[in-house]
Each structure stands twice: as structure tokens, then as C-alpha cells.
Amino acid sequence: GQQLNQSPQSMFIQEGEDVxxxxxxxxxxxTWLWYKQDPGEGPVLLIAxxxxxxxxxxGRLTAQxxxxxxxxxxxxxxxxxxxxxxxxxxxPSGNTGKLIFGQGTTLQVKx
Amino acid sequence: xxxxxxxxxxxxKTRGQxxxxxxxxxxxxxxxxxxxxxxxxxxxxxxxxFSETQRNKGNFPGRFSGRQFSNSRSEMNVSTLELxxxxxxxxxxxxxxxxxxxxxxxxxxTRLTVL
Numbered sequence: 001g002q003q004l005n006q007s008p009q010s011m012f013i014q015e016g017e018d019v020x021x022x023x024x025x026x027x028x029x030x031t032w033l034w035y036k037q038d039p040g041e042g043p044v045l046l047i048a049x050x051x052x053x054x055x056x057x058x059g060r061l062t063a064q065x066x067x068x069x070x071x072x073x074x075x076x077x078x079x080x081x082x083x084x085x086x087x088x089x090x091x092p093s094g095n096t097g098k099l100i101f102g103q104g105t106t107l108q109v110k111x
Numbered sequence: 112x113x114x115x116x117x118x119x120x121x122x123x124k125t126r127g128q129x130x131x132x133x134x135x136x137x138x139x140x141x142x143x144x145x146x147x148x149x150x151x152x153x154x155x156x157x158x159x160x161f162s163e164t165q166r167n168k169g170n171f172p173g174r175f176s177g178r179q180f181s182n183s184r185s186e187m188n189v190s191t192l193e194l195x196x197x198x199x200x201x202x203x204x205x206x207x208x209x210x211x212x213x214x215x216x217x218x219x220x221t222r223l224t225v226l
Contacts, residue, residue, distance in 0.1 A: 031213075031214075033214065033215075035217070040199075040220075040222065041219050041220065042115075042117075042201050042203075042217035042218050042219045042220045043154075043201070043217045044217070045214060045215075045216060045217075048214045088154070090154075092208075092213070093156075095208075096159065096166065096167050096208055097142050097144045097159040097161065097166065097167065097205060097208025097213075097215065098144065098156045098159055098167050098169070099144070099146075099154075099156065099203070099215060100156075101153060101154040103153055104153065
């Protein structure tokens with residue numbers, strides 16, 4: 001079945017540093033979604049990408065939909081302590097409401 | 112606009128009991144999907160409902176069931192609870208699943224602990 005491989009699994013960085021994480025798949029996705037989850041809460045949508053090659057920003061966050069449709073990247077610039085959390089990439093399985101999720105990237109920011 | 116709401120937020124049950132979780136989607140959203148999140152398995156799809164019909168089901172035993180009402184609110188039920196059912200159960204809503212620009216928004220989840 002479809003799988004999303006997300007890396008790195010975890011990151012520990014200094015406040016102010018830039019962060020980059022990516023998600024790859026062996027199959028094509030028509031939509032890429034990036035979510036952030038805080039402990040004990042549900043995932044919050046950060047960025048949605050709908051077209052191959054699309055580059056979208058949301059504040060300090062920038063995400064790109066790979067031109068092969070098999071990968072996506074999320075960058076966070078000038079990290080701050082509230083960026084701490086787990087970041088997930090996700091994509092719909094075919095034309096359904098079933099989302100496939102990556103394993104998540106746990107981000108820790110040292111003040 | 113209110114987000115996805117889930118009740119209850121926390122629940123403690125014992126093995127063999129059953130439980131019902133509730134989800135109210137964002138106003139105007141007609142699709143509701145349920146996910147189970149555990150540290151070992153991550154986020155796994157349970158089922159998806161649209162217009163009161165189950166459209167997709169994940170790879171979970173028959174003890175897991177759900178339904179959707181005419182106002183798009185959804186419930187999921189787990190019968191004969193097992194210790195391994197302890198998890199965060201998440202509900203997500205969207206306008207129309209499968210549309211190229213459809214996006215799912217998640218609720219805060221229900222934390223189920225089975226003792």
C-alpha cells in the first residue's frame with residue numbers, strides 16, 4: 001500500500017536556526033498536507049499543496065510539492081520555542097478521505 | 112467558525128466494556144473521518160463517512176464501528192475493549208472527500224485509556 005517516509009525522525013536545534021524536513025513516497029500523491037501536533041492535541045493544518053512544483057508559504061513556514069509528485073519539503077525559518085512539536089506530512093489515498101501519514105518529525109528547540 | 116469538536120476529551124474504561132465517541136464537524140462539512148493514534152503505529156485510518164454512508168474502512172477489527180447522522184455529526188463505537196485500544200482517537204472533517212482541493216481539519220481528539 002501507499003506509504004510516506006518522513007525524515008528526519010527528530011531534530012534538536014537552537015532557537016533562530018532554520019529547519020528542513022521532507023517526505024517521500026514510492027507512489028504519486030495529488031495533494032500534500034503538512035500538519036503540526038502539540039502534545040495531547042489533534043494535528044493542526046499548516047500548509048496544503050495541490051499542484052506539482054507549487055511553493056507555498058505560511059509565515060515562517062514554506063512547503064513545496066515536488067515535481068515528481070512523490071515528495072514534499074517543509075522548511076521553518078528562524079525557529080522559535082513555540083515551533084516545538086511533531087510535524088506530519090500526509091496525502092490522500094486515491095480519491096478518498098483516507099489520509100496516509102508520515103511517521104512524523106519531532107522538533108525540539110533550545111532557547 | 113467553530114472547529115471540529117470531539118467529546119469526551121478523556122475517557123477511562125476497563126477491558127470488556129464498550130465506548131462511544133462523538134465528533135461534530137466544522138459547519139458545512141459533510142465528510143468525517145476517524146483515525147487512531149498510538150506511539151507505536153502512528154496515525155492509522157479507521158473509517159470515513161459522507162452523507163451518512165461509510166465510504167472507506169481501514170484495517171481494524173469489527174469491534175470498531177461508526178455512523179454518521181443527517182446533520183453530519185458522527186459517532187464511533189468500540190466494543191469489548193482491549194488494552195491495545197488505548198489511544199488518541201481523532202476525528203477530521205472536510206467538505207467533499209476525493210476532491211482535488213479537499214482538506215481535512217482535525218479535532219482535539221479523545222484520549223481513551225483501557226485498564
